[in-house]
Amino acid sequence: MRIISSCIFLLVIVLTSQLTAQVRDSVLTKEEVITRALESNYGIKIANNQVEIAENNQSILNSGYLPSLAGVAGANYDLNNRTTEPENGDILEQRGIESNRYNAAVNLNYTLFDGLGRYYNYKSLKEQYNLSQLEARETIENTMLQLLSIYYEVARLTENIQVLEETLQISKERKIRAQYQFDYGQSNNLAVLNARVDVNNDSVILIDTRQQLANSKRDLNVLLNREISAIGFAVDTTVNFLPGLRLESFIENAEANNVSLLQIERNITISEYDIKISRSRYLPAIGLSGSYGWNRNRSAATAFFPGSTTITDGLSAGVSLSWDIFDGGQTFVQVQNAKINYENQELLKEQIELEVKRDIANALNNFENKYFIYKIQEENVSTNLDNFERSREEFSLGQITSIEFRQAQINLLNARTSLNLAKYDAKLAELQLLQLTGQLLNVEL
Incomplete structure (x- = not known):
C-alpha cells in the first residue's frame, strides 16, 4: 500500500510541476482566441473564399452589360498543277502554281436589349453576394459558439483542477496527521489507511482531470x-453575464437580426428575380455588331488571265433582332417553376419564423434556469464552505471522526465543481440565446 501511494504521489508531483510550468507560460484570452479563429480557422477561411467568389460573380464584368470584342486571323496557301486543254490550240500545262490568302478582322458584338434578362440577373447576383455574406456570418457564429464552448470547458477544468489540488492537499495533511496520531498511539491504523485511500482517490481524480x-x-x-x-x-476564467434589459432588447429585435431569417429574405428576393429572368425570354433580343477586316488574296495566272493580288479592308456594322415567338413551351415551364419555387420560399419563411420563435423561447427559458441554478450553487458553496471549516475545527479537536470530516470535504468538493459547471453552462446558454437573436458577434464576451 505504501509503495502504491508513493508511486501515485510521485506521478502527481511530476504532472503538477509540468502542467503548472505550462500553464504559467501564457494566458490565452477570449479576444485573442476569437481574433485568431477569424484569421486561421479553416471553416471561416472557406466561407470567406465563398464570399469572394460571390463578389466576383456580382461584378459588372460578369453582368453581360459589356460588349464582346474578338480578333480573328487566317492564312491559306495552295500549290497546284494545272492542265488546260482548249478546243482549238495546244495543251497548256502549269506546274507548281502558288496562290495564298490572308485575312484579319476585329469583331464587336453588343446586346442592346434582351428582354431585361441581364438586368434582373445582375440584380440576382447582387442578392446572391448578400446571401453569401450571411452564410459566412452563420459559419462564423457557429464556429464562435463551438470555439467558446471548448474555451469555457478548458476554463471549467482549470478551475476544477484548482479545487482538486486544494482537496488533495487537505487529504495529504490529514494523512500526515493520522500517521502522527498513530505513531504516538492516539489512534489506530484504520485512520491511517482511510487517509491513504482518500489521498489515492483524490490523486487519481486529479490525474484524470488533468488529462481531460x-x-x-x-x-x-x-x-x-x-x-x-x-x-x-x-x-481566462472570468465570466460576465449581460444585463437582463439588454437581453430583452435583443429578443425584441430578433426577427430583424436572426441570420436564418435574413437568409430566407434574400432567397425570396432571388426567387422573385428568377421569375423575371424567365419572363424576359418572352421578349425579343436586339443586338449590334461591328467589324473591321483586312484581306489579301494572291491568285496565280491562268491560260486566259494573268495572276493578280487583291487587298481589301473596311468596316461593317449591323443590327440584329431575334424573337422566339414559340419555343415549344420551355419558357412557360421555366416561369411556372420559378413561381412555384418562390411560393416554396415563402412557405419556408413562415416555417423558419415559427422555429426561430420557438428556439428563442427555449433558449431564454434554458438560460434563466441555468442562471438560477448557478446562483443556487453559489449559495450552496458558501454553505458547504462554512460546514467544512467547522468540521475541520471539530476534526482537529477530535470531536468528529475522519469519515465525517471526509464527507464534509466531499460535499465541498462537489459543491465547488457543481458551481463551476453551472457557471459555464449558464454562459453557454446565454451565448446560444445571443446567436439566435443575431447578436453573438456584436457583444463583448
Whole structure:
C-alpha cells in the first residue's frame, strides 16, 4: 500500500510541476482566441473564399452589360498543277502554281436589349453576394459558439483542477496527521489507511482531470489552427453575464437580426428575380455588331488571265433582332417553376419564423434556469464552505471522526465543481440565446 501511494504521489508531483510550468507560460484570452479563429480557422477561411467568389460573380464584368470584342486571323496557301486543254490550240500545262490568302478582322458584338434578362440577373447576383455574406456570418457564429464552448470547458477544468489540488492537499495533511496520531498511539491504523485511500482517490481524480484538460486544449488548438501539442497556455476564467434589459432588447429585435431569417429574405428576393429572368425570354433580343477586316488574296495566272493580288479592308456594322415567338413551351415551364419555387420560399419563411420563435423561447427559458441554478450553487458553496471549516475545527479537536470530516470535504468538493459547471453552462446558454437573436458577434464576451 505504501509503495502504491508513493508511486501515485510521485506521478502527481511530476504532472503538477509540468502542467503548472505550462500553464504559467501564457494566458490565452477570449479576444485573442476569437481574433485568431477569424484569421486561421479553416471553416471561416472557406466561407470567406465563398464570399469572394460571390463578389466576383456580382461584378459588372460578369453582368453581360459589356460588349464582346474578338480578333480573328487566317492564312491559306495552295500549290497546284494545272492542265488546260482548249478546243482549238495546244495543251497548256502549269506546274507548281502558288496562290495564298490572308485575312484579319476585329469583331464587336453588343446586346442592346434582351428582354431585361441581364438586368434582373445582375440584380440576382447582387442578392446572391448578400446571401453569401450571411452564410459566412452563420459559419462564423457557429464556429464562435463551438470555439467558446471548448474555451469555457478548458476554463471549467482549470478551475476544477484548482479545487482538486486544494482537496488533495487537505487529504495529504490529514494523512500526515493520522500517521502522527498513530505513531504516538492516539489512534489506530484504520485512520491511517482511510487517509491513504482518500489521498489515492483524490490523486487519481486529479490525474484524470488533468488529462481531460490537456485533451480540451488540443481540441481548442484544432479550431485555432495551432500546433496540436502547444498546450502550455492558460485561459481566462472570468465570466460576465449581460444585463437582463439588454437581453430583452435583443429578443425584441430578433426577427430583424436572426441570420436564418435574413437568409430566407434574400432567397425570396432571388426567387422573385428568377421569375423575371424567365419572363424576359418572352421578349425579343436586339443586338449590334461591328467589324473591321483586312484581306489579301494572291491568285496565280491562268491560260486566259494573268495572276493578280487583291487587298481589301473596311468596316461593317449591323443590327440584329431575334424573337422566339414559340419555343415549344420551355419558357412557360421555366416561369411556372420559378413561381412555384418562390411560393416554396415563402412557405419556408413562415416555417423558419415559427422555429426561430420557438428556439428563442427555449433558449431564454434554458438560460434563466441555468442562471438560477448557478446562483443556487453559489449559495450552496458558501454553505458547504462554512460546514467544512467547522468540521475541520471539530476534526482537529477530535470531536468528529475522519469519515465525517471526509464527507464534509466531499460535499465541498462537489459543491465547488457543481458551481463551476453551472457557471459555464449558464454562459453557454446565454451565448446560444445571443446567436439566435443575431447578436453573438456584436457583444463583448
